[in-house]
Amino acid sequence: MSYTFVEGGVCAAKGFSAGAVHAGIRKNRTKNDLALIVSKKSCAAAAIYTQNKVKGAPILVTQAHLKDGRARAFLCNSGNANTCNADGVDIANAMCGSAAAALKISPADVIVASTGVIGQPLPLAPITSAMPALAASLSETGSADAAEAIMTTDTKRKEVAVRFPLGGKTCTIGGIAKGSGMIHPNMATMLCFVTTDAAIAPALLQKALKCVADETFNMVSVDGDTSTNDMLSILANGEAGNAEIVSMDADYYHFAQGLMMVCRQIAKELAADGEGASKLLECTVTGAPDKETAKKVAKSVVCSSLFKAAMFGEDANWGRILCAIGYTDAEFEIDRVAVSLSSDAGSVHVCENGAGVSFSEEEAKAVLGEKEIRIEVDMGQGGESAIAWGCDLTYDYVKINGDYRT
Structure with a gap:
């Protein structure tokens, strides 16, 4: 077709x-x-x-x-x-x-x-x-x-x-x-x-x-x-x-x-085009035990204000991703989760088996400097997947909504 x-x-x-x-x-x-x-x-x-x-x-x-x-x-x-x-x-x-x-x-x-x-x-x-x-x-x-x-x-x-x-x-x-x-x-x-x-x-x-x-x-x-x-x-x-x-x-x-x-x-x-946004965030979850869990995890990541702020600052603070995954209302094993960050500038692997791995901060900064950032989460415990979209959280979001009526 x-x-x-x-x-x-x-x-x-x-x-x-x-x-x-x-x-x-x-x-x-x-x-x-x-x-x-x-x-x-x-x-x-x-x-x-x-x-x-x-x-x-x-x-x-x-x-x-x-x-x-x-x-x-x-x-x-x-x-x-x-x-x-x-x-x-x-x-x-x-x-x-x-x-x-x-x-x-x-x-x-x-x-x-x-x-x-x-x-x-x-x-x-x-x-x-x-x-x-x-x-x-x-x-x-x-x-x-x-x-x-x-x-x-x-x-x-x-x-x-x-x-x-x-x-x-x-x-x-x-x-x-x-x-x-x-x-x-x-x-x-x-x-x-x-x-x-x-x-x-x-x-x-x-x-x-x-x-x-x-x-x-x-x-x-x-x-x-x-x-x-x-x-x-x-x-x-x-x-x-x-x-x-x-x-x-x-x-x-x-x-x-x-x-x-x-x-x-x-x-x-x-x-x-989110209010004040400077970056599109796309979170892809694979290896989830079921479809609903994949969706919940993906949405949890793109909804995290702390993670969104880190993306605005181009800071590879992957711990905020794990934090958002961890408070997702679903049953899974966090110590099997792997995370990578990628964009048109390349890819950097930041987490394996629920723990951090060594990576170049300079390479990560380059990856996060692009307008579209992909967050790839492999849960390693099933065959289901999902994608969620969000944006970074910037100073301009507060400015726009601080005087929305006026």
Whole structure:
């Protein structure tokens, strides 16, 4: 099976268009703050949401809209999370109604999302006033505009697309995402909108989305905080012309692999663009006694504030890795664990059988001087593996979050 990364983001798949405008939610008039992504026909739809008990009003509305497994559009504003507001659900419903009127579709076919400051009322008038211009901005080349409009503290837009054969047809899966802070493995860790022209039944679309998220977005951590508005959602319009996937056959697994490639790349980009981050950290655990242990160990390492700070300082303080592995809530033998640190500058072995080994501090410094650092943990007690992604902890993280509202 051949998979190829292509340009176009959420507009790479047939039948989708996207656009964005500055509605006035954000004070910065040079930044668009309202995005829309639309399919020209009805889609199978699925979504996964934050596990935070406090959920943004848009999530509650979207959950209601997706009960039938169908939708046709994504609508998202940045600058205000519409969370913990007494009128939040009414505002989210009104946003859907406004978009539906402009698109001549049902409000129930709109997936709505918001991101930004929590606990601030979201004014409706700027959104409804901007809706005609937003609908007019829709374009088959509008993915980048939508990707930029949903950004908050992100420093770069995230958009990825993959094309591959499926059932004798050519299918595409594309996505955009935002996420820089309040990111932790507790589903879904950010806002991510995915489109595909593959035909797949809603139940199987939901299953594939959950399985892929568990291996990608649920393996990312920036700061240990789980946001109130996290959502991963997907629309599948069937425009590719493949026979609808209705069982877990070969076509289902080929589709899931394409989705995995898109989500894995976005997950890495989210981690690399963590608030204040200067390095992407990738922890690969092998030789684990079971899959769950492998995942827990990998996440424990990338979530360690002490280790993240050491990576910022380019200090091969491997003891912090062993410490993080040691407090993982799982059963294994620590005295069989080996650890190496590597990057494009080389590799340095720092631990064997749970104890330190001699290594060159100069070589280690060179390895940790790169922008992408790989932490390789061999547990030596099984055949399971997992990968988690994170970033270093820098002074800028505190600066960004010390005055986030102002």
